[in-house]
Amino acid sequence: MLLSFKYKLRPNRQQSQKLTQWLDLLRATYNWCLRDRIDGWHQQFIMGDYCDLKNQVEIMPLSCSLVKGTQLTNPWKDGGGKAKKEGRENKSPKRTASLMQDANLQELKDARPWYRDIDIGVLQSIPARVNESFNKFFKGAGFPKFKRRHDFKSFSYKPGRVKIKGNKIYLPKVGWMRFYNSRSIPEGFEIKTVTVRQKVNGWYVSIRIENKTVPDFPVIPDSEIKTITGCDMGLSKLVYLSDGSSIDNPRFATNKKTKRLMRIRQRRVSRKHKGSNNRGKAQLKVSKLHNKIQQRRESYQWDAAKRILERSDAVAVEDLQVKNMMKRCKPIKSEAGRFLSNGQSAKRGLNRCIADASWYGLTQKLEDLAVKSGKKLYRVNPRYTSQTCSKCQHVDKDSRNGEKFICANCGHIDDANLQAARNVKIKAIETYGLNIVKLIKLKMVRRDSPKPVQLSLFEAELCKRSPENTPPKGKRCVGENPEYKQLSLWDIKGEIS
Ligand SMILES: [Zn+2]
Incomplete structure (x- = not known):
């Protein structure tokens, strides 16, 4: 079983400074490796197969050092080692880009001795991270980006390097550090990858722990599901449930009080000189408020997820594409070429509410808790769930009028959201072929x-x-x-x- 625990660290001043310094050095390494890979990429795929970009010499496969990713060090495998001893040839005579960048770290440490202060495992994880982002790009994700200070906040230790004793944790090359031991690691579990992360209110560590003798959480077969609750995510209420109840939406970021506080703090930032210390301090206050909002939301959602799962064996949710729901309105142009009102200002408020509700986060938490508590989460297609009548299954756009639902076919009257939650439940039962027991209420x-x-x-x-x-x-x-x-x-x- 593989679990992940999170703790807050209590570094002293020197340790905190060291960690911050590490982040800066590692970020520089990351960006440098990325630049190297990007150069290699352009050379091969955009500029043609050139050995040298400047004089555009064509590549000679045997003599030129051009590889797919990087231009560092020796691109060829030395042919020695295990493969040669066993008398078999290497599959590819060339080294991969991440291997080459990895081998180059020694040179980096020789040229810049201050890199020696960083744990080697942590340093090695950087080319691996670059490689990972490139692999994602090859599979269709966006092109890797250079990291700025605000989006490079963490580094990881390799498995088996970090030790824990009581309320102290040993991070190699940083030393023993106190931490809030908010929950103890179960016996028999060994520490795997450890990630140290900087947040606005301090340093955190997330620890992956594994025990191979403990089996994973069992997957419940569909035939064992007896009861199911349908959920419809909303804004006036966070979740509507098919049993007629609902869970409030506290609007942590978009309520009047928080919006006012945020506006004041942001205004204070904008009135300070750019680059000044005072601006930095004001900005920190804004970040702290954002962090507070996020923590409140997380806590509330865990609680809500628990309450939803208590009701039945399984939960059905809509498989929403929140990103598409939050798109901007298309601009409308008049014949004279002027832009007409397209309702974007109202959409902006709606988008903020959607982002604040964080439906995706709630669904993730539901899934996580469901697995842990021996229950199941079903995702259904959200199409027509709010237009279908749950009594006669008639689909009509006119049935719904705001919060009200009056079926155009059979006249069934209901709350539109609760109605949608029931439809989600019915859809889940149909799509997954569940055998639900009818309960006497x-x-x-x-x-x-x-x-x-x-x-x-x-x-x-x-x-x-x-x-x-x-x-x-x-x-x-x-x-x-x-x-x-x-x-x-x-x-x-x-x-x-
Ligand atoms: Zn009907």
């Missing part, structure tokens, strides 16, 4: 309910109060209180949902 009616409820004669018999089921005076009988659970203060009315 017990309707609770309080005796002292302000609204009188007409009970049948049989049920009226049940709710007679006898001396033994009367709670003591001064104490209210609450449903969750185990002490009074057996009391029939609640009248139970059976109803098939």
Whole structure:
């Protein structure tokens, strides 16, 4: 089993300075390696197969050192080592770009001795990172970018280098450092890759731990799923559930109070001189507020995910393309060539709300928790979920009017969002062929309910109060209180949902 734990570090002043310095040096190495790879890439693929860009000499396969990625050091494998001893030829006589950059690190350390202060594993991870971003690019991701100070915030140690003892962690070449041991690493787990990350409120470390003897969380087969909850993500409420309930959306970044505070702090930044210390201080306050908002959101979403998963064996969510939903409106041009209003200013507010709700993050958390708690998450196509009638399955655009849903076919009236949540549930059952058990819903009616409820004669018999089921005076009988659970203060009315 492979797990990941996160802790906050407590470096002293020297250690903190050292870590910051490392980040700068590593970033410089990253950018240098990237520049080298980009040069190699252009030479081969854009400028033609030239050995030298300046005089455009054609490449000679045997004598020229041109390779796909880099122009550093010796591009050829030396042919020695294990392969030669065993009498077999290397598959490719050329070294890969990341291998070449890796071999070049020694030269770097000779030329710039201050790089020797950095752990070699950490330094070696940099060409690997460049290589990874290029591999992603070859598979269709964007072209690798140079890193600036704000987007290069972490470095990793290789497995087996970091040690932990009590509330102290040993980071090679930095030394023993205190940390907040907020949860202990389970016994038998060994420490794998360790990533140190700088955030606005300090340094954090995330530790991958593994124990091969412990099996992974079991995957539940679809046939074992008995109950399922459909979820519809929204903005006025964060999640609407198919059982009729919903979870509030606190709007951590877009509520009035936070927006005002953010505006004030951002204005303070803009009024300071560029490059001044005061501007830096003001900027730090903005970053801290962003961090606070993010932490609040994370915490709330974990809680929400837990509450959603408590209800049933499985959860169905829409497979939303949030990125597409947050696109800008297309510009509208008049015949005279002037731009007309296209509603972008309203869309901007909506986009901010969507980003604030962070549906994707919530879905990720749901998935993560579901795996850990032996439950399952199903993703369904979000198409027509808000236009379909859950009673008669009639699809009509006119059925929905804002928050209201009135089926154009059968006249079924419902809340549009809850209706969508039910559709998600139905869709998940259909697409994955689930065998859902219909539950008998017990309707609770309080005796002292302000609204009188007409009970049948049989049920009226049940709710007679006898001396033994009367709670003591001064104490209210609450449903969750185990002490009074057996009391029939609640009248139970059976109803098939
Ligand atoms: Zn209908």
